[in-house]
Amino acid sequence: MSLTAEAATNVARVLAEALPYIRRFRGKTIVIKYGGNAMVDEELKNSFARDVVLMKTVGFNPVVVHGGGPQIGSLLERLGKESRFVSGMRVTDSETMDVVEMVLGGLVNKEIVTLINRHGGSAVGLTGKDGDLIRARKLQMSSAATDDAVPKNIDIGHVGEVKSIDASVVDLLVQGDFIPVIAPIGVGEDGHSYNINADLVAGKVAEVLHAEKLLLLTNTRGLLSKEGELLTGLSPTRVDELIADGTIHGGMLPKIRCALEAVRGGVTTSHIIDGRVKHAVMVELFTDEGIGTLIG
Numbered sequence: 521m522s523l524t525a526e527a528a529t530n531v532a533r534v535l536a537e538a539l540p541y542i543r544r545f546r547g548k549t550i551v552i553k554y555g556g557n558a559m560v561d562e563e564l565k566n567s568f569a570r571d572v573v574l575m576k577t578v579g580f581n582p583v584v585v586h587g588g589g590p591q592i593g594s595l596l597e598r599l600g601k602e603s604r605f606v607s608g609m610r611v612t613d614s615e616t617m618d619v620v621e622m623v624l625g626g627l628v629n630k631e632i633v634t635l636i637n638r639h640g641g642s643a644v645g646l647t648g649k650d651g652d653l654i655r656a657r658k659l660q661m662s663s664a665a666t667d668d669a670v671p672k673n674i675d676i677g678h679v680g681e682v683k684s685i686d687a688s689v690v691d692l693l694v695q696g697d698f699i700p701v702i703a704p705i706g707v708g709e710d711g712h713s714y715n716i717n718a719d720l721v722a723g724k725v726a727e728v729l730h731a732e733k734l735l736l737l738t739n740t741r742g743l744l745s746k747e748g749e750l751l752t753g754l755s756p757t758r759v760d761e762l763i764a765d766g767t768i769h770g771g772m773l774p775k776i777r778c779a780l781e782a783v784r785g786g787v788t789t790s791h792i793i794d795g796r797v798k799h800a801v802m803v804e805l806f807t808d809e810g811i812g813t814l815i816g
């Protein structure tokens with residue numbers, strides 16, 4: 521493909537403007553949480569994969585943690601099982617856990633690995649069971665998280681939280697110039713699998729890897745007010761207020777909590793960005809303003 525002189529000048533200008541950002545992030549770890557809702561069409565999936573490969577090519581260390589909630593939901597539906605959530609967490613009985621493991625560890629993980637590899641990267645897929653990467657324990661959930669007047673403990677099944685992360689396998693892959701692609705399945709002390717919200721895993725992975733940035737790709741422009749305005753630069757107190765008044769609910773709850781915790785844990789900045797926008801990751805990394813909601 522040959523460019524017109526004007527188009528070539530534009531490409532040269534864009535590359536020159538990207539140079540300070542390339543210098544700033546070279547050698548730094550960027551954890552990208554790729555939500556199931558952002559995996560909506562082939563063009564977007566390809567633009568995501570190209571962004572990840574470009575990051576690696578210019579010397580950043582991208583680490584992908586993916587979700588797949590809608591993909592789990594559609595297989596459950598085909599099997600005649602209804603999806604149920606409590607405070608953004610899927611109620612996971614044994615049968616559902618099998619489906620979660622098949623969809624996240626199998627279909628979705630391998631689709632992302634294949635996409636990145638087709639675009640010239642070398643991705644390796646892992647679940648939290650590989651190399652004992654994500655050790656989990658059962659998530660204790662109280663009905664205070666719902667509307668019950670008298671809070672009690674509720675059992676949402678094989679849902680886990682991260683107990684610890686052993687990132688040695690991720691470090692090895694990064695040193696070998698591979699791009700790790702992690703499915704959010706943890707392993708308990710007894711060897712059982714736990715279904716963990718992908719945002720929680722991404723936040724903890726970012727902390728343990730001392731990431732420069734945590735990018736959470738989702739299906740909204742960022743955190744929105746009740747009036748639909750984009751909210752950014754929020755303090756933890758303001759976030760608590762927005763949770764209390766119901767502005768932040770459902771899947772946004774774990775997302776915002778893990779974005780805050782990652783920053784408290786040493787990640788420089790967390791960003792909630794719109795994965796439905798082509799090259800969302802590049803726009804975030806290569807501009808001063810970025811897009812979406814910044815927490816840092």
Ligand SMILES: Nc1ncnc2c1ncn2[C@@H]1O[C@H](COP(=O)(O)OP(=O)(O)O)[C@@H](O)[C@H]1O
Pocket residue numbers: 554555556557558587589719737738739740742743744745767768769770771772773775
């Ligand atoms: N204040 C808010 N701003 C934006 N989205 C919100 C807010 N509160 C709840 N949400 C919901 O959170 C969803 C994103 O979470 P989720 O569905 O879990 O996405 P993902 O699959 O990307 O993790 C949005 O699509 C929206 O329905």
Ligand SMILES: CC(=O)N[C@@H](CCC(=O)OP(=O)(O)O)C(=O)O
Pocket residue numbers: 554555556557586587588589590592608609610620679680704715716717718719771
């Ligand atoms: C406990 C829990 O809810 N786990 C999630 C794991 C996948 C996920 O987080 O996917 P998204 O990022 O696409 O929402 C689930 O079963 O849907």
